[in-house]
Amino acid sequence: MYRTIKPTAVKWLAAVAAFGLIAAGTAGAQAPAPKAAAKPAAASKAVAAPVTPAKSTDATVREIEKYREALADGNPADLWEARGEDLWKQKRGPKNASFEKCDLGLGEGVVKGAYAKLPRYFEDTDRVQDLESRLVTCMVMLQGFKYDQAKRAPFGSAENKSNMEALVAYVTANSRGAKMNVSLSHAKEKEAYAIGKKMFFHRGGPHDFSCATCHAQDNIRIRLQDLPNLTKQEPAQRAYTSWPAYRVSQGELRSFQWRLFDCFRQQRFPELDFTSEGSVALTTYLARNANGGIFNAPAIKR
Amino acid sequence: MKTTYLMATLALVAATSAQAQTKAPAPDRATEVMKAAFKERGQAKLDRLNQDKAMELCTKYTVTPIPRKLAAEIEAENVKTIPFPADGKYLGDWKAGERIAQSGVGMQFTDNPANPSGANCYACHKLAPQELSYGTIGSSLYQFGKLRGYSPDIAKYAYGKIYNSQAYAACSNMPRFGHNKILTETQIKDLVALLMDPESPVNK
Numbered sequence: 325m326y327r328t329i330k331p332t333a334v335k336w337l338a339a340v341a342a343f344g345l346i347a348a349g350t351a352g353a354q355a356p357a358p359k360a361a362a363k364p365a366a367a368s369k370a371v372a373a374p375v376t377p378a379k380s381t382d383a384t385v386r387e388i389e390k391y392r393e394a395l396a397d398g399n400p401a402d403l404w405e406a407r408g409e410d411l412w413k414q415k416r417g418p419k420n421a422s423f424e425k426c427d428l429g430l431g432e433g434v435v436k437g438a439y440a441k442l443p444r445y446f447e448d449t450d451r452v453q454d455l456e457s458r459l460v461t462c463m464v465m466l467q468g469f470k471y472d473q474a475k476r477a478p479f480g481s482a483e484n485k486s487n488m489e490a491l492v493a494y495v496t497a498n499s500r501g502a503k504m505n506v507s508l509s510h511a512k513e514k515e516a517y518a519i520g521k522k523m524f525f526h527r528g529g530p531h532d533f534s535c536a537t538c539h540a541q542d543n544i545r546i547r548l549q550d551l552p553n554l555t556k557q558e559p560a561q562r563a564y565t566s567w568p569a570y571r572v573s574q575g576e577l578r579s580f581q582w583r584l585f586d587c588f589r590q591q592r593f594p595e596l597d598f599t600s601e602g603s604v605a606l607t608t609y610l611a612r613n614a615n616g617g618i619f620n621a622p623a624i625k626r
Numbered sequence: 627m628k629t630t631y632l633m634a635t636l637a638l639v640a641a642t643s644a645q646a647q648t649k650a651p652a653p654d655r656a657t658e659v660m661k662a663a664f665k666e667r668g669q670a671k672l673d674r675l676n677q678d679k680a681m682e683l684c685t686k687y688t689v690t691p692i693p694r695k696l697a698a699e700i701e702a703e704n705v706k707t708i709p710f711p712a713d714g715k716y717l718g719d720w721k722a723g724e725r726i727a728q729s730g731v732g733m734q735f736t737d738n739p740a741n742p743s744g745a746n747c748y749a750c751h752k753l754a755p756q757e758l759s760y761g762t763i764g765s766s767l768y769q770f771g772k773l774r775g776y777s778p779d780i781a782k783y784a785y786g787k788i789y790n791s792q793a794y795a796a797c798s799n800m801p802r803f804g805h806n807k808i809l810t811e812t813q814i815k816d817l818v819a820l821l822m823d824p825e826s827p828v829n830k
Contacts, residue, residue, distance in 0.1 A: 384758055519656045525688045526660060527681045529674040530733050530808055531801040532792075536688045538763065546749050546761040555689070588664075592733045593674055595667040602663025 384548060391626070401493055401570040401622035404577040408494025411487055417467025426462035428455070428495065435495050440502035440619050443608045445510040452516040454607045456581045457599035459491055478598045479582050482575060492568055492579040499619045504565060506612040513608065516601075520609025523602055524554070529592035535606075537591075554610055561617025564610055569623040577622060580607060670735040680704060684797035697796035705793035707805050708786050716781035716818045723820030724827070726813050727753055733808060743808050745788075745817060750800070753820065754827035763799060770821040772829040784818045 412423045412435070428438035429446070443454040449461055456478065463474035480486030508514050527534040538546060539554040552559035568579045578586075581596075584603055588596045596603050653661075666672050677685065680700045683692060692700075725744075732743025748757055750764035774780045787794050789804030803809040809817075820826050 515655075519659050522656045523660050523663070525685050526675070526677075527685045527688075528677055529670075530806040532681055532684075532806070533799075533801070534685065534688070537799045540688060541763075544762050546763060547759045549761075551763075589734050589736060592670065594664040594670040594672055595735060597663055597665050600663040602659045605659060605663075 388548065395572065395624045399570055399622065399624040401577050401624065404490045404493035404570070405497045405622065408490035408492070411491055412494055417463065417469045419466065419468035421466045421468070423462055423466070423491070425466055426459070428458055435498040437499055437502045439496045439499035440504050441506060443516065443604050443611060444507055445512050451601070452512050452604055452608060454580070454599070454604045455492060455495055456488060456579060457604055459488065460599055475598055479578070479585070480576050489577050489579055493577050493622050496568055496621055500621070502619050504561065504611065504614045504617045504619055506608065506615055508612060516605040516608040517612055519602065519605035520607065523606045524609055531592045533591045535587065535591070554613060557613060557616065560610065560613035564614035565617045565619045566621055566623040568621055569625045572624065572626055667735040669733065669737070669739045680792050680796070687797060692797050700796035701793055704790045704802070704805070705786070708789045708793060710782065710785065711811060711815065716778070716785045716815060717822055718812060718815030718819045720816070720819040720823040720826035723816035723818070724754065726809070726816055727820055742810070742813065745803060745809060745813070747817070756827060767821060768828060770828055771824065771826070776822060776824060781818055781822045784821050785814060788814050788817055
């Protein structure tokens with residue numbers, strides 16, 4: 325296993341080096357701003373600079389695009405995928421069982437193409453489940469973990485790598501190239517979609533934000549980051565099919581549950597409970613809106 | 627005539643009670659599922675999911691524009707909430723305002739509630755032209771004072787807009803920074819100065 329990882333690790337280091345270079349470039353381009361706060365005189369001088377802000381912004385956006393391209397060449401998500409594959413095949417838990425009898429919707433142990441059809445309704449639990457909630461089910465039912473144990477540490481850090489994120493990387497990588505095909509044929513799937521939609525538009529918290537504040541308009545940015553309109557098929561496809569992703573800024577592979585968790589944190593909402601029915605409902609809404617898109621993750625993002 | 631009036635009243639009462647029935651007693655399952663999806667953490671309690679009348683309406687009218695009559699009601703209710711500064715002064719220190727406009731911290735469950743919040747204006751607006759990393763969710767505020775004139779009326783409007791954006795544009799995406807206690811009066815004055823001080827880089 326370590327032999328297969330080594331070349332990836334080298335590519336990864338190269339990617340980190342590239343990140344450092346471009347991050348430095350971007351910081352340089354933005355340098356006048358903090359100065360404007362601290363040293364007004366210098367700021368006033370900078371205003372007279374002949375470069376128009378619009379052009380500079382375009383140049384900055386182009387630099388970011390270049391950076392993204394450079395990153396795509398060596399994605400450390402491979403490390404999570406390899407660890408996830410090991411975890412999938414290992415006998416673990418009180419029942420000493422692997423995931424090879426875990427049904428992700430296409431039959432016991434089938435991972436190929438499974439993620440592109442999730443979330444979906446499962447008869448054995450009588451619930452609509454996304455990948456993460458289904459993995460929790462398999463850990464409880466097959467491996468004999470307690471529910472709370474299975475849900476613990478869903479998001480990793482440098483000191484504590486998450487098994488959940490590794491499993492997510494392995495399973496999702498096996499849908500690379502598959503067409504998103506989330507069904508709404510079961511009544512509970514339809515209900516999940518409707519609940520997810522409601523959550524998407526619900527404005528609340530001290531900032532009056534909803535998901536729609538940032539993700540229901542075309543061609544807008546927060547700072548320099550493009551914001552996909554997740555109510556529309558094409559941008560929803562582009563966004564949804566690029567998660568999970570290795571986040572360079574965090575050095576971790578992040579699942580779709582993490583993406584929602586952190587969006588709500590920034591939305592100033594309370595903490596989204598991992599694999600809660602509402603979190604799966606919102607995932608159903610977003611995944612279904614991305615139907616027809618070609619899944620291409622784990623990706624790599626800044 | 628009398629009968630028509632009575633029937634109209636009855637219809638009104640029926641409509642009102644029907645509305646009360648759908649709202650008050652049993653929240654729909656979607657609302658229950660949404661509330662159960664969150665758990666309180668640090669300063670972010672579950673009451674953050676609750677909505678006032680404005681947010682309830684604005685949620686409903688996110689995609690389709692809100693009817694003018696309802697918008698006027700929201701604006702009238704929200705404008706009443708603004709306590710304009712007792713000293714009649716709207717402009718603080720634009721340099722402090724720039725720092726507040728740059729900062730995105732505050733009110734997240736990962737933030738220390740003892741520290742002051744930022745306003746994160748640059749996340750959505752263009753302001754000082756030196757800052758290239760600005761968002762486009764809101765309109766450009768570059769040359770805000772220069773274009774509108776440095777009058778007390780415009781300064782008062784800017785103060786009110788930052789304090790409670792719903793008072794001037796119902797269902798705006800902008801947070802109600804004063805009304806929801808994100809920023810203090812002093813901080814809002816500093817932001818008004820960033821927009822309205824002729825010396826601010828925003829007006830250069």
